[in-house]
Amino acid sequence: MTRREAVALSIGLLALIAGIACALLLGADLGGLSEASRARIIFGLRVPEALAAAGAGAALGLSGLLFQLSLRNNLADPYVMGVAGGSAFGSVSALLILGDGAAAVILPARALCAFVSGMATLSILRRAARGRVVALLLGGVIANTAFAAAARVLAALLSPGQIAQVTVFLLGYVPTPPVWEPSLLLACVAILGAWAVYKSRTLDLLLLADDEALALGADVDRVRSRAMAAGTLLAAAAVTLCGMIGFIGLLIPHAARALSGHRHRTLVPLSCLLGAALLLFAHSGAKALAPWVLLPVGAYTSLLGAPAFLWLMVRANKASMTVE
Amino acid sequence: MIAFDDVTFAYPGGPALFDRLCAVFPKGRVSAVAGPNGAGKSTLLKLAAGLLLPSLGRCSVDAIPLGQATPLDRAKRVAYVPQNSLLPGDWPVKDIVALGDYPHREKPPAPRPIKQRLNEAREALGLQAIWERPAATLSGGEAQRVVLARALVQETPALLLDEAASHLDLRSQVMLHHLLGRLAGDGRSILLATHDVNFPRLWGFDLFILGRSGHLAPFPNKEEEQGALLEKVYHTPLIPTKLDGITCWFPDPGKGKHEAGIMNAE
Numbered sequence: 205m206t207r208r209e210a211v212a213l214s215i216g217l218l219a220l221i222a223g224i225a226c227a228l229l230l231g232a233d234l235g236g237l238s239e240a241s242r243a244r245i246i247f248g249l250r251v252p253e254a255l256a257a258a259g260a261g262a263a264l265g266l267s268g269l270l271f272q273l274s275l276r277n278n279l280a281d282p283y284v285m286g287v288a289g290g291s292a293f294g295s296v297s298a299l300l301i302l303g304d305g306a307a308a309v310i311l312p313a314r315a316l317c318a319f320v321s322g323m324a325t326l327s328i329l330r331r332a333a334r335g336r337v338v339a340l341l342l343g344g345v346i347a348n349t350a351f352a353a354a355a356r357v358l359a360a361l362l363s364p365g366q367i368a369q370v371t372v373f374l375l376g377y378v379p380t381p382p383v384w385e386p387s388l389l390l391a392c393v394a395i396l397g398a399w400a401v402y403k404s405r406t407l408d409l410l411l412l413a414d415d416e417a418l419a420l421g422a423d424v425d426r427v428r429s430r431a432m433a434a435g436t437l438l439a440a441a442a443v444t445l446c447g448m449i450g451f452i453g454l455l456i457p458h459a460a461r462a463l464s465g466h467r468h469r470t471l472v473p474l475s476c477l478l479g480a481a482l483l484l485f486a487h488s489g490a491k492a493l494a495p496w497v498l499l500p501v502g503a504y505t506s507l508l509g510a511p512a513f514l515w516l517m518v519r520a521n522k523a524s525m526t527v528e
Numbered sequence: 529m530i531a532f533d534d535v536t537f538a539y540p541g542g543p544a545l546f547d548r549l550c551a552v553f554p555k556g557r558v559s560a561v562a563g564p565n566g567a568g569k570s571t572l573l574k575l576a577a578g579l580l581l582p583s584l585g586r587c588s589v590d591a592i593p594l595g596q597a598t599p600l601d602r603a604k605r606v607a608y609v610p611q612n613s614l615l616p617g618d619w620p621v622k623d624i625v626a627l628g629d630y631p632h633r634e635k636p637p638a639p640r641p642i643k644q645r646l647n648e649a650r651e652a653l654g655l656q657a658i659w660e661r662p663a664a665t666l667s668g669g670e671a672q673r674v675v676l677a678r679a680l681v682q683e684t685p686a687l688l689l690d691e692a693a694s695h696l697d698l699r700s701q702v703m704l705h706h707l708l709g710r711l712a713g714d715g716r717s718i719l720l721a722t723h724d725v726n727f728p729r730l731w732g733f734d735l736f737i738l739g740r741s742g743h744l745a746p747f748p749n750k751e752e753e754q755g756a757l758l759e760k761v762y763h764t765p766l767i768p769t770k771l772d773g774i775t776c777w778f779p780d781p782g783k784g785k786h787e788a789g790i791m792n793a794e
Contacts, residue, residue: 420678
């Protein structure tokens with residue numbers, strides 16, 4: 205590991221610790237409360253929220269990295285590509301159709317529907333775009349809009365009382381779940397992240413032209429489809445728990461590359477750390493900024509992310525990423 | 529030795545590019561394949577590299593067929609330098625060159641220590657001055673040298689170069705041709721695709737001509753036969769010039785103008 209990579213990972217770790225501290229300490233003043241209610245607020249509300257924010261942020265950061273790599277395009281991420289929209293629709297329809305059952309059954313069922321729906325969206329869009337990245341990204345944005353509308357229509361038809369809830373879900377929020385739910389998400393991130401680090405040398409080769417990577421011995425098609433499936437699974441899991449939080453998957457890999465350079469052995473863990481930290485900060489910031497409404501955190505990440513996306517787009521046109 | 533046994537190949541939906549092609553490019557030699565655009569030089573190289581699989585017949589390196597080999601095993605035997613490569617712009621040159629170690633790293637043993645191979649490749653292709661630079665800042669010729677260095681680090685018995693000198697300046701071309709001669713001398717099989725029918729013979733390489741019908745012929749020794757073959761394959765009048773006792777062929781500017789008109793009319 206180079207010095208730069210070590211420094212980058214340390215920064216990521218510090219950011220995560222700071223993010224956790226913010227999420228646990230910021231919020232209503234607990235000074236006048238009894239010991240018992242203080243513990244209830246911290247362990248019953250803030251810890252699960254912090255776990256959910258960290259899990260979703262890490263999942264989205266890693267998912268964005270895997271998509272940008274697989275498509276060799278720095279503007280890709282699960283949100284922009286319609287995967288998040290597809291997942292959100294799958295997840296919401298499962299929720300609306302299954303109703304209020306036992307969470308232990310409903311949540312995995314929703315995640316599964318989200319994954320299937322996200323994969324379907326991705327493969328249809330890829331087939332339709334036939335290698336044209338602009339078409340893919342445009343298709344993704346349109347798919348997101350369509351899915352959001354479809355989710356609202358479904359909610360209106362099945363259970364009108366839930367429309368507000370669906371709207372919050374489509375914006376992206378940090379829930380206060382039982383601890384096992386975000387733990388499941390974090391386990392998912394840990395397993396897929398470990399796979400990506402293990403395969404990092406092969407992932408590096410995906411940046412080359414397919415023929416070159418193949419000639420160097422990489423099983424290009426297989427690794428790319430696995431990376432995309434992993435990216436979709438991470439997005440589906442994050443969306444199921446926290447709704448459609450935008451732009452984290454887009455921005456985090458750029459920050460990670462700027463900090464650590466280009467090797468995926470570092471980019472993978474760093475994207476997880478930074479993604480988790482960013483969503484923790486955004487969540488704490490949302491609480492601090494407007495504690496009286498608790499605006500869904502996705503509203504803030506999108507406000508921040510949209511101009512950043514434009515900036516990246518302009519920059520990508522100026523300095524082409526590849527040499528021929 | 530790179531061998532084609534009865535190789536038949538067609539792209540999906542296209543006509544057969546090669547029909548039962550048999551050819552042997554021996555160990556210890558640099559073999560060059562020239563031919564008109566679209567004759568299938570690049571396809572021939574991709575078949576030899578195992579990147580494309582023939583619909584019938586087989587391609588092998590040192591008698592080991594590539595069709596059954598895993599990607600890693602294949603990459604330990606054949607290195608391939610494409611006509612155009614895609615270099616990740618933010619990677620420094622040294623890390624791109626080091627990617628040539630991938631197959632040996634994933635599947636040991638490595639032929640020799642990586643440090644040694646990296647240093648040799650850097651010296652051989654004159655990359656010292658750009659070793660730390662990001663790929664986005666390289667010129668076309670520099671990028672081509674980087675990809676060649678990566679193939680050297682791969683250190684395979686067979687080396688395939690698709691118009692490897694196309695972006696190189698004169699000095700780098702000379703450097704490359706010396707290097708290829710030296711590598712062949714070490715007992716490797718080297719196969720080039722090129723547009724130049726003269727330099728391979730001036731450098732003592734073996735020349736083959738690939739016609740539009742997918743027919744591969746060794747370059748004849750007699751001057752009359754050479755002229756007839758080249759004019760038939762390229763549909764262009766050529767004039768011979770002796771250089772170092774070797775007959776070189778150049779397009780005839782006077783007649784060419786007239787013929788080019790005919791070609792456009794076709």
